[in-house]
Amino acid sequence: MALLTCGLISLSPVPALAETCTFLNPVGGNGVTPIVTKTVSPGNPLPFGRPNWNTDFYVTQQYRYFKLFFTANSSVSATYPIQSYLKFSDGSNLQVYxxxxxxxxxxxxxxxxxxxxxxxxxQVNIKVGATDNMAATxxxxxxxxxxCK
Incomplete structure (x- = not known):
């Protein structure tokens, strides 16, 4: 993925634009809080089972960027395998983390x-957990x- 940068020279002070950020609701959430609390589960050994590693958040309008927040709730240190994806309305997705x-x-x-x-x-997807890294189970x-806009 290529990054493009552009330098601008300003001769007069320009006021900073205030960012406006809104919490996104989780898919399947209770409608009360946008914060999801989970425990990393082991991979499911059954052929039709799935671990509960993925959490999706609804995106209902266009944003310039997204802020993804993660907090360790446990009292002991762990290494969490984290992946994140942007899911698009055309059915495609892009891994961003x-x-x-x-x-x-x-x-x-x-x-x-x-x-x-x-x-x-x-949708924005956050996946915490991986079959090749079970240390955070x-x-x-x-x-x-x-x-954010």
Whole structure:
């Protein structure tokens, strides 16, 4: 993926634009809170079962970028395998994050993901857990997503 940068020279001060961010509702959420709390489950050994590693958040309008938040809820340190995808209205998707994250217990972090020009994002997916990295199994975390203009 190529990054394009452009330098602008300003001769007079330009006021900073205030960002407006809104929490996105999780798919299947209770409508009360945009924050999802989960425990990393083991991979499912049954042929038709699936682990509960994926969480989707609805995107109902165009945003310039998204903020994805992760907080370790457990009292012991763990390494969490995290992936994130933008899902588009045409059925395609784009992986925007894939890394192991080891926060101090009770803390976390966030990542900023740019929107994708020319395509409508209809969901943001965060996946925590992987069959090739089961070290975080049993550990609890919180996730949420904001859409920003």
């Amino acid at each position: 894939n890394s192991n994250f080891t926060p101090t217990p009770g803390t976390g972090g966030s990542i900023r993901v740019a929107g994708y020009p020319g395509k409508m994002v209809n 049993g550990f609890t975390y919180r996730i949420s997503v904001q859409g």
